[in-house]
Amino acid sequence: MNIRLKPTPIEFWYEFGSNYSYLSVMRIEQAAAARDIPVIWQPFLLGPIFQKLGWTNSPFVLNPDKGDYVWADMVRECAKHGLPWTRPTTFPRSALLPARVALLGLGQDWLPAYSRRIMEINFVEDRDIDDAEVVASALEGLGLPAAELLEQARSDAHKQRLREQGERAVARRLFGAPTFFVGDEMFWGNDRLDDALNRCAHAV
Amino acid sequence: MNIRLKPTPIEFWYEFGSNYSYLSVMRIEQAAAARDIPVIWQPFLLGPIFQKLGWTNSPFVLNPDKGDYVWADMVRECAKHGLPWTRPTTFPRSALLPARVALLGLGQDWLPAYSRRIMEINFVEDRDIDDAEVVASALEGLGLPAAELLEQARSDAHKQRLREQGERAVARRLFGAPTFFVGDEMFWGNDRLDDALNRCAHAV
Numbered sequence: 001m002n003i004r005l006k007p008t009p010i011e012f013w014y015e016f017g018s019n020y021s022y023l024s025v026m027r028i029e030q031a032a033a034a035r036d037i038p039v040i041w042q043p044f045l046l047g048p049i050f051q052k053l054g055w056t057n058s059p060f061v062l063n064p065d066k067g068d069y070v071w072a073d074m075v076r077e078c079a080k081h082g083l084p085w086t087r088p089t090t091f092p093r094s095a096l097l098p099a100r101v102a103l104l105g106l107g108q109d110w111l112p113a114y115s116r117r118i119m120e121i122n123f124v125e126d127r128d129i130d131d132a133e134v135v136a137s138a139l140e141g142l143g144l145p146a147a148e149l150l151e152q153a154r155s156d157a158h159k160q161r162l163r164e165q166g167e168r169a170v171a172r173r174l175f176g177a178p179t180f181f182v183g184d185e186m187f188w189g190n191d192r193l194d195d196a197l198n199r200c201a202h203a204v
Numbered sequence: 205m206n207i208r209l210k211p212t213p214i215e216f217w218y219e220f221g222s223n224y225s226y227l228s229v230m231r232i233e234q235a236a237a238a239r240d241i242p243v244i245w246q247p248f249l250l251g252p253i254f255q256k257l258g259w260t261n262s263p264f265v266l267n268p269d270k271g272d273y274v275w276a277d278m279v280r281e282c283a284k285h286g287l288p289w290t291r292p293t294t295f296p297r298s299a300l301l302p303a304r305v306a307l308l309g310l311g312q313d314w315l316p317a318y319s320r321r322i323m324e325i326n327f328v329e330d331r332d333i334d335d336a337e338v339v340a341s342a343l344e345g346l347g348l349p350a351a352e353l354l355e356q357a358r359s360d361a362h363k364q365r366l367r368e369q370g371e372r373a374v375a376r377r378l379f380g381a382p383t384f385f386v387g388d389e390m391f392w393g394n395d396r397l398d399d400a401l402n403r404c405a406h407a408v
Contacts, residue, residue, distance in 0.1 A: 053267060063257060065377040069390055076399065079408075173269040186273055191395045195280065204283075 008200045009038040011181040013174060014115070015046040016095035016102070017058075019074055019088075022123045023190040024178040026083050029112050031193065037200040041111045043102035044169045045095065045162070046177050052170065058092045077190070086126045093122055094130040100153040101135055103162050113142055212404045213242040215385040217378060218319070219250040220299035220306070221262075223278055223292075226327045227394040228382040230287050233316050235397065241404040245315045247306035248373045249299065249366070250381050256374065262296045281394070290330045297326055298334040304357040305339055307366050317346055 012028055014021035032039045050058070060067040071087050078085035098118045105111035117138045122129050129135070136146035152158055172181070180187040180196040187196035198204045216232055218225035236243045254262070264271040275291050282289035302322045309315035321342045326333050333339070340350035356362055376385070384391040384400040391400035402408045 063379060065379045068377070069379070069392055072390065073392070073396075076408075080399075173272070175267060175269045175273070186276065188273055188277070192277075195284075204280075 005202050007035060007037040007202070008182050009040050010196055010200050011040045011042055013042045013044055013169065013177060013179040013181075015044060015177045016098050016115075016118050016122060016129055017092035018046060018177045019060075019070065019091075019123060020190045021178045022119045023077055023081060023083065024193055025115050025119045027081060027190075028193065031197060032200075035197060035201050037197060039112070041102075041106070041115065042165070043099050043111075043115065044165050044174075044177075045099050046092075048166045049169060049174060049176075053175070061091065084120075084124045086124050088122060088126050090128070093128060095122075096130055097132065097135050097150075097153065098129050098138075100158060100162050101139070101149055103165060104149055104152055104158065110142055110144055114138060114144075117141065209406050211239060211241040211406070212386050213244050214400055214404050215244045215246055217246045217248055217373065217381060217383040217385075219248060219381045220302050220319075220322050220326060220333055221296035222250060222381045223264075223274065223295075223327060224394045225382045226323045227281055227285060227287065228397055229319050229323045231285060231394075232397065235401060236404075239401060239405045241401060243316070245306075245310070245319065246369070247303050247315075247319065248369050248378075248381070249303055250296075252370050253373060253378060253380075257379070265295070288324075288328045290328055292326055292330050294332070297332060299326075300334055301336065301339055301354075301357065302333050302342075304362060304366050305343070305353055307369060308353055308356055308362065314346055314348055318342060318348075321345060 010028075010032060012024065014025055028039055050056075055062060058067075060070045074085060074087070095118075102111060102115060102118070105114055118129050118135070121127050121134060121138065127134060132150060136150060139146040139149055173186070176188055178188075178190055178193070180193065182196055182199040185199065187193070187199075195204070214232070214236060216228065218229055232243055254260075259266060262271075264274045278289060278291070299322075306315060306319060306322070309318055322333050322339070325331050325338060325342065331338060336354060340354060343350040343353055377390070380392055382392075382394055382397070384397065386400055386403040389403065391397070391403075399408070
């Protein structure tokens, strides 16, 4: 008898201001679908995590040697994955409103396409993303009720929900993005996406 | 006419206390030889680089969430590359004497085997490496004149040479290890070794 285990879902934590999250946001849906692996999209904010570490900014800004390296690395990584790339003139971009809206999409069909669109605005079009008009236009482009979603996103109850998402990230000991979980096992960084998917497919 | 470019050498900067350097030290010679790529081994000390960044220790110690993740990642990475692995009970281990001796081997045939042996002592046998008897025994195991090399390694002129190696690392804007250079192009981390070798072979 041939027993085939069902793939384990991959949990995908990402932040719209993070350039390495950009790579995974653009790649993950297709890579996971090819192996029947469900993706649980988990948008969150990295800022509170960095503040907890005592960092006032992205490590790519605080450490200029590493920062300059990262921009060269991004050119190569985007070429490797066939993705367009523009180095953002503002980095890291604040992503509060787009993250609040993304959290409304938890478990919804539109979250992956919305997330890719916000990432394109940041890392291909080099435009601000923490802007109501920009987010509304992204939502409208997907045929979604922008005004209604923005109103929900700005409610106190929903702001609290995003803070709770941040607390979950801390409880799960995230220290960067993108981060993947397969069950309780953590895989950190776009470089580990394929390893995480292999684990989901019980291939390793 | 078929023009075949000669492979570009890969310059390999590593530190004996660094667990991700361990992976590259064990892999690089075989991977490079398979493609006729010369390897220029460049041992150095990471401590002064970290101090310059204001860090009093390895980021894997300063950030315990990241640290615990790294040990899980090392188990997976060693399995992936077929390498033995023991989590060192002391981390990071001081590597001053083994680095001084390694620098004597710059351009010498024995440097790769010596480097692998020191890495094994740290990351497989879980023993101190900054110890004259341990280093002497590693050298003797390779048929090298241990007493003579240790005396040279401890001379003031040679200590100064290691400091100058550190200054070269700063001048080339290294911020971690392992780091590879193909000409002036930097590749950081064991995860980028294959990309660096592809560049050497003019494949990308």
